[in-house]
Every structure is written in C-alpha cells, then in structure tokens.
Amino acid sequence: MNPTIHLLCSNISFRYRPGLPYVIDHFDYTFKPGVTMIKGASGCGKSTLLRLLAGFLEPKAGEIITPRGTQPTDKKYQCRDLGFVFQQLNLLPLASVERNLALAASLAGIRSGEIQKNSRRWLGLLGLEQFSDRLPQSLSGGQQQRAAIARALVKEPSVLLLDEPTSGLDDLNTRVITSALRQFVADDRICIVSSHDSRLESLADEILDFNRFLPLERHLEALV
Numbered sequence: 001m002n003p004t005i006h007l008l009c010s011n012i013s014f015r016y017r018p019g020l021p022y023v024i025d026h027f028d029y030t031f032k033p034g035v036t037m038i039k040g041a042s043g044c045g046k047s048t049l050l051r052l053l054a055g056f057l058e059p060k061a062g063e064i065i066t067p068r069g070t071q072p073t074d075k076k077y078q079c080r081d082l083g084f085v086f087q088q089l090n091l092l093p094l095a096s097v098e099r100n101l102a103l104a105a106s107l108a109g110i111r112s113g114e115i116q117k118n119s120r121r122w123l124g125l126l127g128l129e130q131f132s133d134r135l136p137q138s139l140s141g142g143q144q145q146r147a148a149i150a151r152a153l154v155k156e157p158s159v160l161l162l163d164e165p166t167s168g169l170d171d172l173n174t175r176v177i178t179s180a181l182r183q184f185v186a187d188d189r190i191c192i193v194s195s196h197d198s199r200l201e202s203l204a205d206e207i208l209d210f211n212r213f214l215p216l217e218r219h220l221e222a223l224v
C-alpha cells in the first residue's frame with residue numbers, strides 16, 4: 001500500500017441550510033488506498049459525505065484534502081482523479097455502453113489508445129463485453145449498474161465513490177462488482193462505498209460505522 005495517497009477529512013461539518021441540524025458534525029477521517037465501506041442508518045449522512053468528497057457540496061467548517069493536495073472542488077481532481085457512481089446512474093441514453101465509456105474517458109483527457117485498452121479491461125472484468133454495442137435502456141438493472149461502474153473505472157481514477165452500488169442486485173451481479181473493485185484497488189487506489197449491503201463487508205479493508213458520528217439530536221430523530 002502506498003502510504004502517501006490519501007483523502008483527508010479534517011474536522012468537517014456540514015448542514016444543508018442555516019437552521020437545519022448538522023448532517024456531519026466535526027468529522028475527522030483519513031481514507032487510505034483500499035476499500036472503505038461506509039455503513040449506517042438511512043439518513044445518517046452517507047450520501048452527503050460522498051457529495052462532499054466529490055466536491056459537489058462544500059463543508060461549512062473544516063476541510064477536505066484530496067490526494068492531489070487540493071480541495072475536492074478542484075477541476076483537475078474532479079475531471080482526472082475522481083470517479084463516482086451515484087444512485088441515479090446517468091448513463092447517456094442515446095449512446096452505446098462503449099460510447100458512454102469512451103466519452104467519459106475522453107472528457108477526463110485520457111488518450112485514445114488507452115481508452116480502448118481500459119474499456120476492454122473494465123468491460124471484461126465487469127462481464128459486459130457482449131453488451132458493449134447496446135444502448136443502456138436495453139440492459140437489465142444489474143447490467144446497467146455494471147456499465148455505470150465500468151464508465152467510472154475507465155479513466156482509472158485515484159478515488160472512486162460508489163453510493164449503494166449493489167442495492168437490489170442479486171448475488172451474481174454483486175460478486176462480479178466486488179471482484180472488479182478488488183482489481184481496482186490492487187493498484188493503490190481509494191474506493192469508498194456507501195452501502196447497507198452486508199454482502200460488501202467482506203470486500204472492505206475498513207468499515208466506517210457512520211452512526212457513531214451522528215450528533216445526539218439526530219440519533220434521537222432516527223429513533224422516532
């Protein structure tokens with residue numbers, strides 16, 4: 001493991017609007033290469049944390065430092081270093097699976113030779129070679145989920161964020177996804193997975209129980 005690569009959360013706090021309770025309150029954590037699974041009750045802030053790590057939201061206090069040494073809002077980090085698969089897959093409906101991958105990689109500035117090589121690699125590892133010419137809508141839910149993961153992996157980002165990547169998927173789809181993610185982190189990359197799915201626990205190098213970080217009033221809210 002390369003100890004110099006990490007994604008650091010230093011005492012971050014976040015709430016959506018003044019007057020609303022803090023969703024994340026003085027949270028400190030260093031994400032290292034490997035898979036970190038974030039688990040916790042619905043509404044405890046897992047997706048919010050992923051959005052902060054992606055730079056789509058900004059902490060109200062504290063800071064997040066990416067492996068590039070920047071804030072997550074840095075365009076180079078977002079474009080080159082970050083891959084994410086959120087709950088809405090957002091595959092381009094009029095582009096084939098292969099074209100979805102090629103567009104994502106070319107937006108990240110990957111050279112065309114590498115795009116082809118990476119596409120073959122990740123489509124293969126995710127069991128999608130025979131579907132590469134298909135439009136997303138012609139795929140099953142599990143195939144679409146795997147295509148969205150392949151699209152995030154094709155630029156071989158240093159940080160990959162996945163929000164509930166296996167929710168509603170059967171064991172076979174889940175095994176294919178976990179095995180591809182293991183290949184991904186074998187190259188000293190950071191993979192952060194938010195999930196309720198206990199099948200993913202064996203994939204994780206670290207499990208972060210987000211319930212622990214809930215402020216007291218939100219613990220009480222979660223009980224009613």
Ligand SMILES: Nc1ncnc2c1ncn2[C@@H]1O[C@H](COP(=O)(O)OP(=O)(O)OP(=O)(O)O)[C@@H](O)[C@H]1O
Nearest residue numbers: 016017023040041042043044045046047048049194
């Ligand atoms: N845009 C928003 N504006 C205001 N509050 C929000 C917004 N998005 C989320 N929240 C609130 O922030 C809290 C954390 O939501 P978040 O989606 O991060 O939880 P989660 O742990 O990912 O939940 P789940 O497991 O159900 O997806 C919840 O109380 C939610 O209602």
